[in-house]
Amino acid sequence: MPAARKAARHSENARRRSPCPVACALDIFGDRWTLLVIRDLMLGRSRFKDFTASPESVPTNILSERLRRLLAHGIVEQLPAAEGAKHLAYKLTVKGEALRPVLKAMRQWGLDWEKGTKAALEG
Structure with missing residues (x-):
């Protein structure tokens, strides 16, 4: 394992x-917000303004x-959102x-057990 990666892992572990992997x-x-940002990335949203337009209205800070x-x-x-663009885009990595x-699985649980929900994440 490269030294930089070991140092980053040590810092994370600290x-x-x-x-515990669940912890x-x-x-x-x-x-309250992180999984919704990931959901939006999975739905194809990629720019800051796309995330702020989400129905949950995540505060910009x-x-x-x-x-x-x-x-x-x-x-x-x-x-970059596009070649030469000043705006940035976000994309899930392999880890994401x-x-x-x-x-x-969370979507399916919500559909099965929480009345009034509808699927935003398909597939």
């Missing part, structure tokens, strides 16, 4: 409350912080795409 996942995703956290954890990457079955 902030964890326990080695570690909750440290990243266990707030919180959205900025959640995107920074997802970038720091390697779950999303940032790229690995969350797709998790969100699909």
